[in-house]
Amino acid sequence: MSKNIINTPNHIAVILDGNGRWAKQRGFSRTEGHKAGVENLEMLINECRDLDIKYLTLYVFSTENWKRPAFEVNNLMSLLNKYLTEKKDVLIKENIRLNIIGEIEKLPSKIVKLIKETINQTKNNEKLILTLAVNYGARNEIITAIKILANDVLNGKIDVDSINENIFKNYLYTHNIPDPDLLIRTSGEYRLSNFLLWQCAYTEFWYTDVYWPDFKKKDLYEAIDNFSKRKRRFGKVDNES
């Protein structure tokens, strides 16, 4: 794929899956798998930045992931803490803006503090908008949006008849980012797992059997190359037909 390729996605979302199976395949612990998964983020972020992709959204921890054993949940939280601590200055320096979607108040308080500081310190960055979905669940997002909207109706801020798709989307965690153009899921699973249900209405999907820690630059390029050849009709008919 050439860097001058036209039709690169403006927004890529990734379900980073398969850390556990990657580790098991090698006789490692799941902890080792998550560590390798975090190490692989640098490649993805750098490549997207170099390809002038404006938005990158990563599914880091779902609302359902709390159901994993406490040891694993704690491990994931400490990896997130370590990652944000180590990368804060890199994000600032490399003109990357951190954005978070999900119910962050339920996370350990030191992570909430770190997230808020990093968001604040990168708020004017514009090369790449890096959104991390942490304690994110699309159903939770929609219910949360409906509650705020219902209050606005009760308080007379919004008239029920004026509610439409454009107004509703402003109540979602993703109000400040566009819908994904391309969604990549690694590890051979073909499902959304409660990710961006509203936002993926017209997203193009790309699945690969590769486990996330093994997902390399060539795999990313393959996905983007395939995306660039697709015809997105959005319900219309092709111009040439």
Ligand code: IPE
């Ligand atoms: C993805 O890898 C990371 C998170 C969900 C946090 P998994 O931990 O789901 O790996 P598998 O699916 O068990 O292989």
Ligand code: IPE
């Ligand atoms: C989805 O992966 C969540 C993240 C990648 C953070 P899971 O591994 O939790 O999804 P399921 O359980 O296989 O659907």
Ligand code: MG
């Ligand atoms: Mg998984």
